[in-house]
Amino acid sequence: MEPVIEFKDFSFKYRAQTQPTLRDINLSIMPGEKVLIVGPSGSGKSTLAHCINGLVPFSYPGDMTGTLRVGGKNPADIGLFGVSRIVGTVLxxxxxxxxxxxxAEDLAFSLENNLVPQEEMFAKVDEVAELVDVKKLLENAPRELSGGQKQRVSMGGVMVDDVEILLFDEPLANLDPATGKRAIALIDEIRKNRKSTIIIIEHRLEDALYRDVDRIIVDTVPDELLVTNVLAGQGIREPLYITALKHAGCNILAADRPQHIETMKLDNYKQPLREWFNKAERKKEKNKSVSALKVEDLYFSYVSGRPVLQHIHFDIKKGEMVSIVGKNGAGKSTLSNLICGFYKPGKGRILLNGEDVASLSIKERGEKIGLVMQSPNQMISKPMIYEEVALGLTVRGVPEEEIKERVYETLKICGLYPFRNWPVSALSFGQKKRVSIASILVMNPEVLILDEPTAGQDYRHYTEIMEFLKDINENLGITVIMITHDMHLMLEYTDRAIVIADGNLIADDTPARILTNEIIADKAYLKKTSLYDLAVSCQIDNPSEFVDRFIAYERQQRELRLREKSTKISGF
Structure with missing residues (x-):
């Protein structure tokens, strides 16, 4: 059997760069394989995808050496349209x-171009809309949708074609955990029903492994990869239950099938895990008393009689780090827009430092509340990275030397300093995300709201950004609110989570208690943490406490590593 995708000694360098992004790639993917590609941000994963789907060289020109075959053909010979008949891509x-x-028009676009009869086209669009759960959205404009809804529509757009290869570039980046599980299950179902070759590029490894994959590139089978330290070395977050077992001193064996916590053989690991749990310290509680941002009985509707948010109420204290979670379309982003003044509530009040903000303009609120939006394309307005990050300081008349110092410091923390003189157009989506975060962080806001701050980030950059947020939260007293689908972020960095489902506040509690509560998790489309499943399987009586102690231990270990790194840098 011939490979459906084959790279031989393949290298590629973008025209605007001096060094190749891909070097001497040798990779064969067979028909019907399901392959997961992982690696740190900027490592070339998206470039590899662009080579497969023809965007390189037709949209992103550069210098290529070696050979590439897709569906047995050279993409350069058959053109972008020819490649699109073989490869369907969700960007x-x-x-x-x-x-x-x-x-509906977007789903039908490819069918219209292929002159599919109208009756057949309607049936196909209806079938695909049902599969990806967007049937109720067929008359909506794509720009009106939440990030997760947009992702499902994009999936539907490639599923209407009977292509050989389906390529998913970060399919989980904007999806809530439950919808992400359904997306992975749907991708798996498509693979089985259509015998398609599936390629998934994803940072959320644990979620991507919800269904079996044949290979993970770095090239090995999942069970063998998970017992090594390769993932950590490549800046990829390994599944939490694997980390917990390693903390307990367990030597994990590939024969025990660690790819899925539900089917992993745990008999040899129960005793050491219970012993570790009994020795681990409890999480220290923080006392916060002065209100920073208070929402009182908030209601909002885009259309009269159809409430998007109702009876929302919470009080976030100064210096807290809080996550707001819930399923796609629950109203989380709408809530942030209300806080920033982009919309006016139908009822209720928003208080900043105890003062009603109703009379403040968007600009006046923006002096104290910074918002990092979900899509970097909605924020970036300058062609160069330095100019973009410096923009807010420049328009406020900050001296040039101070601007340079603050911008460089922020770029270093966000992992962007090496690219400070690059054009924004040369960056990956994840790197653009970091630029948008840096442009707000440099302003030192009093309250910082981040909509999906770590979407598209590998574990190393995720940690850098979150440690920076934690640092300004603790040392500068900035209150940080994160709207997120990332349950790791929620557990690791916040001590409190506000849960919204169908426009209602259904929980305001610790992340551990929320993610070990099946009723709340199911209602809000969250995903019970795999730590919960591990604790239950190992007969630990209090799964919530086990999760808390794991997170406390992780934080201690992370702080030790950071102190050691700081000591080495200072030379002591």
């Missing part, structure tokens, strides 16, 4: 993929 940046004015 990481969904905004750049929409064509139609409505969801």
């Amino acid at each position: 990481q940046d969904t905004d750049g993929q929409f064509i139609g004015l409505t969801v």
Whole structure:
């Protein structure tokens, strides 16, 4: 059997760069394989995808050496249209993929271009919309959708074609955990029903492994990869239950099938895990008393009689680090827009430092509340990275030397300093995300709201950004609110989570208690942490306490590593 994708001694360098992004790639993917590609941000994963789907060289020109075959053909010979008949792609940046004015038009676009009869086209669009759960959105404009809804529409857009290869670039980046599980299950179902070759590029490894994959590139089978330290060395977050077993001193064996916590053989690991749990310290509680941001009985509707948010109430204290979670379309982003003044509530009040903000303009609120939006394309307005990050300081008349110092410091923390003189257009989606975060962080806001701050980030950059947020939270007293689908972030960095489902606040509690509560998790489309399943399987009586102690231990270990790193840098 011939490979459906084959790279031989393949290298590629973008025209604007001096060094190749891909070097001497040798990779064969067979028909019907399901392959997961992992690696740190900027390592070339998206470039590899662009080579497979023809965007390299037709949209992103550069210098290529070696050979590449897709479906047995050279992409350079058959053109972008020819490659699109073989490879269907769901891009990481969904905004750049929409064509139609409505969801229905967008799903039908490829069929229209292929002159499919109208009756058959309607049936196909209806079938695909049902599969990806966007049937109720067919008349909506794509720009009106939440990030997760956009992702599902993009998936539907490639599923209407009977292509050989389906390529998913960060399919989980904007999806809530439950919807992410359904997306992975749907991808797996498509693979089985259509015998398609599936390629998934993803940072959320534990979620991506919800269904079996044949290989993970770094090239090995999942069970063998998970017992090594290769993932950590490549800046990829390993599943939490694997980390917990390693903390307990367990020598994990591939024969025990660690790819899935539900089917892993745990008999040899129960005793050491219970012993570790009994020795581990409890999480220290923080006392916060002065209100920073208070929401009182908030209601909002885009259309009269159809409430998007109702009876929302919470009080976030100064210096807290809080996560707001819930399923796609629950109203989380709408809530942030209300806080920043982009919309006016139908009822209720928003208080900043005890004062009603109703009379403040968007600019006046922006002096104290910084918002990092979900899509970097909605924020970036300058062509160069330095100019973009410096923009807010420049318009406020900050002296040039101070601007340079603050911008460089922020770029270093966000992992962007080496690219400070690059054009924004040369960056990956994840790197653009870091630019948008840096442009707000440099302003030192009093309250910082981040909509999916770590989407598209590998574990190393995720940790850098979150440690920076933690640092300004603790040392400068900035209150940090994160709207997120990342349950790791929620557990690791916040001590409190506000849960919204169908426009209602259904929980305001610790992350550990929320993610070990099946009723709340199911209602809000969250995913019970795999730590919960591990604790239950190992007969630990209090799974919530086990999760808390794991997180406390992780934080201690992370702080030790950071102190050691700081000591080495200072030379002591």
